[in-house]
Amino acid sequence: MTIDFDHAHALDAADPLALLRDRFHLPDGVIYLDGNSLGPLPRATVARQKDMLEKQWGDGLIRSWNDADWIGAPERIGGKIARLIGAKPHEVLIADSVSVNIFKLLVAAAQLSPDRPQILSEAGNFHTDLHIASGAAELLPDQRLDVVERSAIEGAIGGDTNIALLTHIHYKTAERFDMAALTARARDAGARVLWDLSHSVGAVPLDLNGCGAELAVGCGYKYLNGGPGAPAFLYVAESLQDRLVSPLRGWFGHARPFAFEDAYEPAPGIMRFQAGTPPMLAMDALEGGIASFDGVEMDAVWAKSVQLFDLFARLAERYCGQLTCVSPTDPDRRGSHISFRFDHAYELTQALIARGIIGDFRAPDIIRFGLTPLYLRHEDIVRAVAAMAKILAEESWRDPRFAERGRVT
Amino acid sequence: MTIDFDHAHALDAADPLALLRDRFHLPDGVIYLDGNSLGPLPRATVARQKDMLEKQWGDGLIRSWNDADWIGAPERIGGKIARLIGAKPHEVLIADSVSVNIFKLLVAAAQLSPDRPQILSEAGNFHTDLHIASGAAELLPDQRLDVVERSAIEGAIGGDTNIALLTHIHYKTAERFDMAALTARARDAGARVLWDLSHSVGAVPLDLNGCGAELAVGCGYKYLNGGPGAPAFLYVAESLQDRLVSPLRGWFGHARPFAFEDAYEPAPGIMRFQAGTPPMLAMDALEGGIASFDGVEMDAVWAKSVQLFDLFARLAERYCGQLTCVSPTDPDRRGSHISFRFDHAYELTQALIARGIIGDFRAPDIIRFGLTPLYLRHEDIVRAVAAMAKILAEESWRDPRFAERGRVT
Numbered sequence: 172m173t174i175d176f177d178h179a180h181a182l183d184a185a186d187p188l189a190l191l192r193d194r195f196h197l198p199d200g201v202i203y204l205d206g207n208s209l210g211p212l213p214r215a216t217v218a219r220q221k222d223m224l225e226k227q228w229g230d231g232l233i234r235s236w237n238d239a240d241w242i243g244a245p246e247r248i249g250g251k252i253a254r255l256i257g258a259k260p261h262e263v264l265i266a267d268s269v270s271v272n273i274f275k276l277l278v279a280a281a282q283l284s285p286d287r288p289q290i291l292s293e294a295g296n297f298h299t300d301l302h303i304a305s306g307a308a309e310l311l312p313d314q315r316l317d318v319v320e321r322s323a324i325e326g327a328i329g330g331d332t333n334i335a336l337l338t339h340i341h342y343k344t345a346e347r348f349d350m351a352a353l354t355a356r357a358r359d360a361g362a363r364v365l366w367d368l369s370h371s372v373g374a375v376p377l378d379l380n381g382c383g384a385e386l387a388v389g390c391g392y393k394y395l396n397g398g399p400g401a402p403a404f405l406y407v408a409e410s411l412q413d414r415l416v417s418p419l420r421g422w423f424g425h426a427r428p429f430a431f432e433d434a435y436e437p438a439p440g441i442m443r444f445q446a447g448t449p450p451m452l453a454m455d456a457l458e459g460g461i462a463s464f465d466g467v468e469m470d471a472v473w474a475k476s477v478q479l480f481d482l483f484a485r486l487a488e489r490y491c492g493q494l495t496c497v498s499p500t501d502p503d504r505r506g507s508h509i510s511f512r513f514d515h516a517y518e519l520t521q522a523l524i525a526r527g528i529i530g531d532f533r534a535p536d537i538i539r540f541g542l543t544p545l546y547l548r549h550e551d552i553v554r555a556v557a558a559m560a561k562i563l564a565e566e567s568w569r570d571p572r573f574a575e576r577g578r579v580t
Numbered sequence: 581m582t583i584d585f586d587h588a589h590a591l592d593a594a595d596p597l598a599l600l601r602d603r604f605h606l607p608d609g610v611i612y613l614d615g616n617s618l619g620p621l622p623r624a625t626v627a628r629q630k631d632m633l634e635k636q637w638g639d640g641l642i643r644s645w646n647d648a649d650w651i652g653a654p655e656r657i658g659g660k661i662a663r664l665i666g667a668k669p670h671e672v673l674i675a676d677s678v679s680v681n682i683f684k685l686l687v688a689a690a691q692l693s694p695d696r697p698q699i700l701s702e703a704g705n706f707h708t709d710l711h712i713a714s715g716a717a718e719l720l721p722d723q724r725l726d727v728v729e730r731s732a733i734e735g736a737i738g739g740d741t742n743i744a745l746l747t748h749i750h751y752k753t754a755e756r757f758d759m760a761a762l763t764a765r766a767r768d769a770g771a772r773v774l775w776d777l778s779h780s781v782g783a784v785p786l787d788l789n790g791c792g793a794e795l796a797v798g799c800g801y802k803y804l805n806g807g808p809g810a811p812a813f814l815y816v817a818e819s820l821q822d823r824l825v826s827p828l829r830g831w832f833g834h835a836r837p838f839a840f841e842d843a844y845e846p847a848p849g850i851m852r853f854q855a856g857t858p859p860m861l862a863m864d865a866l867e868g869g870i871a872s873f874d875g876v877e878m879d880a881v882w883a884k885s886v887q888l889f890d891l892f893a894r895l896a897e898r899y900c901g902q903l904t905c906v907s908p909t910d911p912d913r914r915g916s917h918i919s920f921r922f923d924h925a926y927e928l929t930q931a932l933i934a935r936g937i938i939g940d941f942r943a944p945d946i947i948r949f950g951l952t953p954l955y956l957r958h959e960d961i962v963r964a965v966a967a968m969a970k971i972l973a974e975e976s977w978r979d980p981r982f983a984e985r986g987r988v989t
Binding site: 578 | 607633643645646705710720727826943
């Protein structure tokens with residue numbers, strides 16, 4: 172594969188994002204192809220977390236709610252995501268988890284159209300979306316959850332549809348829904364879409380405002396590099412904000428949280444979608460993760476992602492014929508990871524991890540690699556495919572230790 | 581007040597918990613009487629957060645879900661709270677915020693008795709409890725929220741009552757409900773109680789199992805010293821766990837979260853009350869906070885709390901006649917803070933903070949001081965009251981800068 176390494180080195184030498192790699196701590200001996208599951212530690216996060224811990228909490232104590240603007244963090248950090256998703260700063264808020272945010276927005280929005288009985292989602296959608304939606308549908312009178320195949324989604328949006336919960340980029344295959352077309356389709360039918368951007372934000376260029384998107388949620392710990400279990404974000408279009416009331420009426424979403432009033436009055440705007448006290452240590456790490464995009468345009472990130480994907484796909488086709496790529500080759504139809512079907516995907520994933528090449532397994536038979544342009548080099552792709560080709564050729568994935576299962580697989 | 585200082589020094593010299601103060605970072609020049617709002621930074625948390633950040637996240641990356649047992653953290657850390665509240669380890673889980681946990685348990689439990697239409701709570705309860713309960717009642721068919729005066733709670737529990745949401749220790753006054761008596765009263769009426777232990781855990785001895793308590797939530801960032809906005813905990817008695825289904829059906833509460841199944845099946849036991857991915861940086865800080873109780877018995881903590889309260893109350897009565905104590909003098913009827921009514925409580929709080937004596941204001945006219953035996957000395961109480969007496973005598977709280985309001989008051 173000498174020729175492939177030469178080609179990769181040439182691409183790396185010409186990579187306008189190459190210097191961004193220095194923003195991250197990447198352990199020696201590791202090629203990290205799992206930034207779509209958990210982004211790596213930005214170097215600058217270490218210093219800011221020390222400040223948060225020792226100065227803001229340790230020295231500032233309760234005073235930091237005002238003095239360090241902890242109280243403003245959910246809006247401030249949300250505003251920094253706005254640029255990455257094509258939203259206005261005051262349309263984005265950091266809060267809770269993706270699961271909890273889906274519940275808030277799905278229930279609040281469905282209550283606007285109680286006469287439309289269908290909550291719609293995709294079979295094989297990331298399961299937390301389906302589970303949260305099923306719980307919401309059971310709570311709401313006259314709402315049902317209809318789960319249909321991906322190819323049937325567009326046709327299923329109709330006069331009965333209240334809201335469709337769609338994951339913009341599929342967690343397994345990287346297939347991408349056409350946000351503009353489906354949002355228009357829903358609008359024409361008098362329905363709404365709640366977009367899950369967990370595998371989209373920081374991965375592909377997004378233009379929520381331009382698409383007329385009204386509702387979205389997304390993940391902080393994947394491409395945004397916000398740390399394990401980082402708080403999530405939610406987006407509500409300006410025009411819709413004051414029409415929705417969260418079913419989770421925590422005090423931080425009150426119009427006057429420090430007046431301690433018995434009666435609930437939602438805060439104006441996006442703040443009403445807060446629930447409890449925001450987790451400041453985690454919020455700070457998320458703010459650090461988002462800062463890893465400072466000065467970076469999503470178009471440039473995406474251009475490199477396309478190059479990384481094409482390189483990975485071409486090499487895998489040539490050297491790893493045992494694998495079937497399940498991700499779309501058309502870049503307009505996919506996100507920023509590449510996935511393959513293989514009957515022994517679990518063992519193959521473990522065999523790669525044992526060599527320091529970290530991708531992940533998605534049950535039952537998918538091996539998935541995140542292509543994260545801020546810190547991956549083309550050389551890393553060649554190394555990863557070369558290692559995989561060797562493991563496959565030697566069938567060394569058959570080593571029994573690679574079949575052992577942790578609690579997280 | 582020389583005689584008072586001498587008395588305080590004698591009490592401090594005899595204090596069996598005195599050495600615990602070294603476990604905390606307490607800034608120079610500060611007397612911290614707000615540990616019931618945000619506990620201070622335990623010194624050991626600095627090292628463990630560094631390990632979490634740089635080793636577990638930075639070097640371990642996604643592998644730490646198994647290798648560092650991130651996946652087990654919500655149960656493991658919950659189990660460490662069990663000892664402090666009189667529960668079995670597998671009855672306690674770390675998850676989300678107090679607000680979100682109230683919603684989960686209130687809705688899940690109310691659905692067990694749909695024929696009983698009353699959700700009951702206390703007027704002037706901490707407002708997030710009331711707001712969450714109002715949202716839950718609106719979502720549930722045939723449920724209503726009845727909010728009655730504290731003195732009327734016991735009498736209001738009857739044949740209509742589905743569940744009472746009661747805060748064990750009142751956030752303003754420190755008044756304590758009789759958990760055993762009210763739990764028995766509810767059980768006799770065929771109703772349930774969901775206890776909010778936010779101002780109880782780590783403050784007073786608790787025996788949830790002994791009281792027959794079935795449901796509780798509590799805060800991680802007050803007496804548990806888990807950091808600003810730390811994750812909360814929830815308690816569900818063993819006998820009830822598998823009868824409840826959370827309305828927030830996130831993937832971490834699924835029986836097989838990594839099988840990626842479309843259909844929801846709640847995990848057995850306490851794990852079903854997880855929703856989204858747990859925030860690991862914040863979880864770790866909470867685990868560090870709970871460790872500040874290692875080797876400490878709650879009876880000893882409470883004995884010192886009573887001493888601190890009595891000292892504070894006696895000195896305030898003598899030297900700060902302008903204030904009216906609103907906390908019960910009978911220790912069996914209160915928690916571990918002391919509160920006073922004063923028309924200019926806001927300004928007084930600010931004037932004290934300007935001198936490094938940090939308590940907090942609770943609208944409209946309460947000044948509140950947390951009495952946290954792990955790190956407070958009797959001497960601190962004398963100093964605080966002496967400063968307050970001086971401010972009151974000189975009316976220096978009238979300085980206009982003490983009337984300025986931050987976003988958090």
